[in-house]
Amino acid sequence: MRREWRWALAAVAALTVGATCAEPYARVAAPYYGLVADLLAQWHPWRIDEVVVADDPNGRAVLRMTGEVFQRRGDPSPAARMVVRIQVGEAIEVPIVFWTVLLMWPATTIRHRLLHVAVGVPVFLGLEGITTGCQLVYAMPKAVALSLGDHDLVTSWDRWSRFLGDSGRLALALAAALLAISVAKRLQSRSRANRVAAA
Amino acid sequence: MATTPARFALKFVIGFAVLMSAFEASRGTAFERFVIEDVILLPTVKLINTVTPTEQVSLEGRSLVSAGATLHVTRGCEGVEMFLLLIAAILAFPASFKRRVQGLLFGSILAYGLSIARLMALHYILRYSPSTWETSHGLILPLAPIFLMALFFLRWSSADLAPNARDQDSHAA
Numbered sequence: 401m402r403r404e405w406r407w408a409l410a411a412v413a414a415l416t417v418g419a420t421c422a423e424p425y426a427r428v429a430a431p432y433y434g435l436v437a438d439l440l441a442q443w444h445p446w447r448i449d450e451v452v453v454a455d456d457p458n459g460r461a462v463l464r465m466t467g468e469v470f471q472r473r474g475d476p477s478p479a480a481r482m483v484v485r486i487q488v489g490e491a492i493e494v495p496i497v498f499w500t501v502l503l504m505w506p507a508t509t510i511r512h513r514l515l516h517v518a519v520g521v522p523v524f525l526g527l528e529g530i531t532t533g534c535q536l537v538y539a540m541p542k543a544v545a546l547s548l549g550d551h552d553l554v555t556s557w558d559r560w561s562r563f564l565g566d567s568g569r570l571a572l573a574l575a576a577a578l579l580a581i582s583v584a585k586r587l588q589s590r591s592r593a594n595r596v597a598a599a
Numbered sequence: 600m601a602t603t604p605a606r607f608a609l610k611f612v613i614g615f616a617v618l619m620s621a622f623e624a625s626r627g628t629a630f631e632r633f634v635i636e637d638v639i640l641l642p643t644v645k646l647i648n649t650v651t652p653t654e655q656v657s658l659e660g661r662s663l664v665s666a667g668a669t670l671h672v673t674r675g676c677e678g679v680e681m682f683l684l685l686i687a688a689i690l691a692f693p694a695s696f697k698r699r700v701q702g703l704l705f706g707s708i709l710a711y712g713l714s715i716a717r718l719m720a721l722h723y724i725l726r727y728s729p730s731t732w733e734t735s736h737g738l739i740l741p742l743a744p745i746f747l748m749a750l751f752f753l754r755w756s757s758a759d760l761a762p763n764a765r766d767q768d769s770h771a772a
Contacts, residue, residue, distance in 0.1 A: 489737025582605035
């Protein structure tokens with residue numbers, strides 16, 4: 401089968417999986433996003449209460465982060481309560497692109513494919529952290545600035561969020577998959593060189 | 600000239616970030632209004648009214664307004680990023696100047712067609728099948744055109760590699 405047709409079929413399969421599994425995926429991934437948000441909150445005057453999949457006011461399933469921001473770290477009372485929502489369909493875009501590229505990339509043996517996956521898992525976790533994880537908390541610094549009276553501040557989190565929203569997350573997902581493939585190839589060639597040296 | 604997946608990825612992401620930043624910097628300018636409103640949204644409205652004259656869609660600001668639906672075209676929904684992804688990918692891939700120009704030309708035509716088709720699809724879905732809006736707007740319609748662009752890129756890049764591969768074969772022979 402021609403390469404383009406293989407990729408086209410994979411794209412159709414990926415979109416089908418995405419359309420049917422967006423909500424279950426968001427439920428599985430929510431604790432990880434919560435972990436990332438908590439980690440980011442440790443260095444900022446924020447507190448994350450929960451990251452869950454819930455229905456929004458229109459009855460649609462969304463990934464919802466609730467938390468609080470403080471004017472300064474250690475303040476006893478919060479300056480604002482935050483609720484950030486991301487569509488579950490948006491949350492599954494990154495995994496769809498990343499895993500489609502990684503799994504469709506030519507590999508000569510099953511072992512090589514497994515190596516792609518093994519290298520891909522940590523890369524993917526990092527990718528999810530800097531994309532959906534960051535999208536969940538991007539509004540927190542703005543809320544802190546607003547509470548301090550700065551109404552015009554555009555934070556680097558805002559810029560990052562805009563970049564992600566403007567398909568930057570898809571570009572990053574593709575780049576991360578290619579990075580994982582490159583690392584896997586390097587590991588393969590190193591182990592091959594070691595075997596040749598040993599022989 | 601060879602490239603590794605990692606090198607291509609790095610060039611691609613940096614290229615896309617630079618292009619996107621440049622476009623973001625142009626927000627609110629006459630250039631941005633021309634690209635979004637005159638080049639993308641107006642032809643979309645005209646095409647919808649030509650294909651389905653009963654729709655009577657009009658462009659109000661950046662919203663496609665008809666009797667039954669109002670589609671607000673917000674930042675990131677206009678389809679400009681498809682062009683930028685294409686340009687970044689073609690620039691990141693090693694190819695001759697001529698092949699790059701060809702890729703940009705044909706790819707831009709495809710990206711333009713997909714942008715308009717996507718906005719038309721969003722309008723019709725909002726109007727006639729709002730229950731499928733969430734899946735269509737949140738996943739299928741952002742990703743499907745990107746996948747099609749990726750297929751175009753695969754085709755373009757393999758066509759570019761073929762003569763090089765033949766050349767290498769003849770050198771080897």
